Amino acid sequence: MNRKKTRVRLSQLAIMLIVLALFASQSFAAGSMGSTEDALAQDNQEEQVMKKGEDESSVNENKLWPGMSGSTQWMNMLQGQLGLNDLGYVSVKLFGAKGDGVSDDTEAIQSAIDYVGEQGGGTVFFPAGTYIVKRATPAQNYNYCLIIKDSNISLLGAGMGATTIKIADGENATILRTVINNTNIDGELAKPLKNIKIADLTIDGNWENITWAGPTGLESEGIYDQNGISIFTTTDGRVENVHVKHIGQDGLSGGSNRNIVVTGSVVEHTGKNNIAFFQSTGMKITNNTARNANDSPDGGAVKPYYNTSSSKYSSIAFAYAPSPLFVGTTRSLNIASGNTIYTETGRGISADSGANHLIIANNMIESSSGRHLISLLMPSSIMPSGFVVSDNILRNDAESNGDKRDISITNVQDAVVSGNTIFGGGMAIVLDNTHHAVVTDNLIREVGNDSATAAGINVRGSSNLRLHDNLLSDSTVKFTNRPSDEISLQSNKLTATPTGLNLVNNLTSFNNDGYDPFVPNQEAS
Incomplete structure (x- = not known):
């Protein structure tokens, strides 16, 4: 494993040296130009290279990187194609992810997330494309495809619908989760996290083609979790402009959190809740669209997931009192505000089993179930x-x-x-x-x-x-x-x-x- 990491880092250094050489040659050429005509020729050259990059790269709409200066077109193209990292940004393509909708990108993406964590934090960038992932753990509760193990990590896509992380056919697992501060679950990895952000991408649970967990599936193997994103024991997190769809259980969920913002996102067609948090305070669930909780691929006639008999699931759900085991027990109000909700078989916004200090305001909820x-x-x-x-x-x-x-x-x-x-x-x-x-x-x-x-x-x-x-x-x-x-x-x-x-x-x-x-x-x- 250490040899593999060494090879990856050597390849990074090689790419960086090549890119720096390219920049040096361009800077030298620009410095030798003394006329307006030469400057225009240089601009035209960059535009031609950039157009080539747009044609060949999977970067969506040539989004510029915050904080960049100088030749932003060159920098943007090279980051999209080669995975060059700058100011804490690292592309998953540098670690071998294809994003072609066919290749298994699980190991490459996890390597990128782990690398950023080892550096003390930063942003993992997903250029536009569809990244296929598979279950990375032995059969167990809280099984997952991808895991965030360290604080100060952001996962950034090129936009909802442009960047998609999709679970492979025949698989079963939560697509993305954070480590849990419980040694019985995550062993030596267990710890509380802070400053986690997930933005501008789509999470696709592929529920028509997965292997279902639950009482008619794989519970004998210890597999129950088929969530989209699960955030646990985290302080000061943010989920923004994320589309979560076709999930076997909860779309976006987690527990024992403090001060998490979920905003501007779309969560729809989930077997259980669209959005659900328990033992958490300071949750701000604002300006999201939530549709069709308690749903299934056949429209609800058969629900092959765990705890299938219940129709209590909600578009937005809060449950249980804050956990006393969490480190850092800042208490503040939970808020569900400005959300647009439509449900056919589930509930709208709910609070159960001791959840308190809650504001539900300025939401629009339409239901054909009346539950x-x-x-x-x-x-x-x-x-x-x-x-x-x-x-x-x-x-x-x-x-x-x-x-x-x-x-x-x-x-x-x-x-x-x-x-x-x-x-x-x-x-x-x-x-x-x-x-x-x-x-x-x-x-x-x-x-x-x-x-x-x-x-x-x-x-x-x-x-x-x-x-x-x-x-x-x-x-x-x-x-x-x-x-x-x-x-x-x-x-x-x-x-x-x-x-x-x-x-x-x-x-x-x-x-x-x-x-x-x-x-x-x-x-x-």
Whole structure:
């Protein structure tokens, strides 16, 4: 292995010497030119060489490299063709990657990533092309094709659709993951990472041609993971302008992270969640497009991946409280904002099992399944706090019945639901065992569940709720199942009288338009 690395580095040095000689000759020629005519001839020569490079190279749109000076055309061409590194940039082609959509580029790409890590960090560049990768590990949990082992590493492509990393036919593994700070999983490699960036490329899970893991596949061999990108135990990471598609399980996922930004990306057609993070804080999931979570190549009729029976998977999911084992426990809010989501069989945005301190704001979610466009579903033993669901546009196109919920909040305290525009569904907002919450300034229309016409806002066994200034067109407030306590209805526009008032203790109601329930302490409108 050491001999192989030595040969690779010697080849690097040889290429660099050749390139430096080329630059020296060009600089000398340029220095000897004294006339405008000669200078123009030099510019024309560079343009001709550059055009040749564009024809022969796989570099997309001749993207210039940040920080370069001098003859940027020459530098750009040589970096694309020869893998010359400068200012921390290293091309995978220098290490033998082909990017031809046929060759196995796994070892070459991993060598490039490892080399940059050994240098203390830098950027691994993928010129335009399709890079085929295969599983690089023995059968085990957390199996992978490519792994980032060190901090301060960026993987940079030539753009979504221009650079693609694709798993080979007949393979099974997570395509790219970081090392995990757990010696039981990654042995001596285990450590926390920081400053990891992945940008401007496509991750293709090739789900029509892979070998499936899971209960009908390879679980007996210890293979369960078929994710697109998995980021673990990392602080200050970024995923930007990445397209993840056709993944057997989660598209983009991971755990025990701090301060990770996922932005400007497209994640679609995944067997489980599109985007999912657990035991993490400071997650910023912003301005992404997420489509068709809980999907499969046949459109969802058969799901051959692990845990196949569940339909709970989400376009964006948060789960579990932060892990106490992670080094560096900076706590900050998780945010899902500005995302566009479409789902046919899964949920929209969800938080489960103790995830807290979450803002869900300014998202547009459309669903034909109706399975909880926004859901905060917690175990009653935890009762997490600190949620804001604000200014989202939700469209539920599912055939309405009592199970088709738009915003569903269960076993939560200290929540604000405000400024949302909701169309369709069987129940627009459900508050179940929710305490110390405010629901205000929401517009609810076209709730079409005939068996629960009054379920614009549905309250079950909750307390200390303030419901005010909501506009419920074609619906009203309904109390069901279990008694609720300390409920305030104020200045709402309702279409019908609230129902289930016998299940409410200490109801305060005034200035509501559209009903006049019998409440002993009601103030005059």
